[in-house]
Amino acid sequence: MKLFKSMLLAAATSAIAVPALAQTEVVWWDFFVGGDGVRMKALIDRFNDEHPDITINGTTSEWGVPFYTKVRTAAAVGQGPDVMTYHLSRVPLALSEGILTPITDADLEAAGLSTDDFFDRAVDAASDEDGTLYAVPFDIHSIILYYNKSYLEGTDYLDEDGMLTGIESLEDLNAALQTAQDNGSKTPLAYQTGGPGGVWRVFYTLLSQQGGTLIEDGEVLPGDNFDKAVRAIEIMKSWGDNGYQPEQAEYEASVAMFTSGQSAFHLNGVWEVPTMTDMQEEGTLGFEWGAAQVPTLLDEEATWADSHAFAIPIQGNEEMSAEKREAVMTVIGWMERNAVSWAQAGHIPAYLPVAESDDFLQMEPNSSYSSLADTAAYGPRSTIAGVASPVYDAALNIIAPAIHGFLEPRQAAEQMQGELQSLLN
Secondary structure, X not given: OHHHHHHHHHHHHHHHHOOOOOOEEEEEEEOOOHHHHHHHHHHHHHHHHHOOOEEEEEEEOOOOHHHHHHHHHHHHOOXXXXXXXXXXXXXXXXXXXXXXXXXXXXXXXXXXXXXXXXXXXXXXHOEOOOOOEOOEEOEEEEEEEEEXXXXXXXXXXXXXXXXXXXXXXXXXXXXXXXXXXXXXXXOOEEOOOOOHHHHHHHHHHHHHOOOOOOXXXXXXXXXXXXXXXXXXXXXXXXXXXXXXXXXXXXHHHHHHHHHOOOOOEEEEEHHHHHHHHHHHHHOXXXXXXXXXXXXXXXXXXXXXXXXXXXXXXXXXXXXXXXXXXXXXHHHHHHHHHOHHHHHOXXXXXXXXXXXXXXXXXXXXXXXXXXXXXXXXXXXXXXXXXXXXXXXXXXXXXXXXXXXXXXXXXXXHXXXXXXXXXXXXX
């Protein structure tokens, strides 16, 4: 009996002597829903399973203005997250509001990262004009050209492997659209013509392919950029005049036009790749599809792009503890190294070791358009640009009416120039 009591006492003493593993909670905010939300939730769960000393406490908020308004308000009073997802196109506005903390070389080192590990254009978009980094890029997402192979069979627009070919200019694309129309496509080119996102992304791609810029040194469409904007709107309007694109199509409708087989081509973000893949696996798509980088239709290879990134907001008047910041950077580093799971949502990893890995290079159709990361055209570095910004409002309220014939392209460019300039003056 004495021996048994001694054993119990020893066991209790041993249990008291070994301290519980200290755990750091990282408060995380993101705006991911749908397929993106499912994938991010899975990544967070994996991280938590693998890190008994760090727990991510995640919250998802509404995408766009609601998310960024919430971040700005909460960060200012010290009630924001420890880390959050952020669009790089919104970084200039965030810097003007003073709500982001710099990501230092020491921070990156704690995460096992360096700026050399990322695509140059993403790093530039994540930095201020002096080169100070304020976010860590997670992906590059852009518009791509989806295509329905059934309308192109027997034409010069499919190679022997069934891949899109022969579109190397605007004239080539228009000829392909006419061919598809002749082959029975009701609306050969579907994209969101009645909403800000789709109109802006196509317009900015066409502007960028002319070497144009929307805002430069505080001026909207300076110099010959005005004429380039007019040309971009004229091109989009011509697609409507020829019956190639839909009138006032909302986002969901534009996707449905392609997935139902009405459209031969679809201009939309890489994030719709899972939609096509899932429908194909379920047997509900009804045709073979492919996806390619938006062809160089004008003078330069360029495509509208943005990035999801990780940023650390200010903590009101307080500073984050060194222990917490190290935990946050551990989270960011792990996410980057496991970004191939995120790429399944159609995105291109911004982290080069993953983007160049065999796992990603074997991922289709992602690898077929991944070269766009080197020519990605991020939005202008301005406080009025970026996701859910006045620039997007101008796309909806000015460019969209013009491509449907309610404004002349030159009138639209003048109105856009005047309204956006007034916000900068």
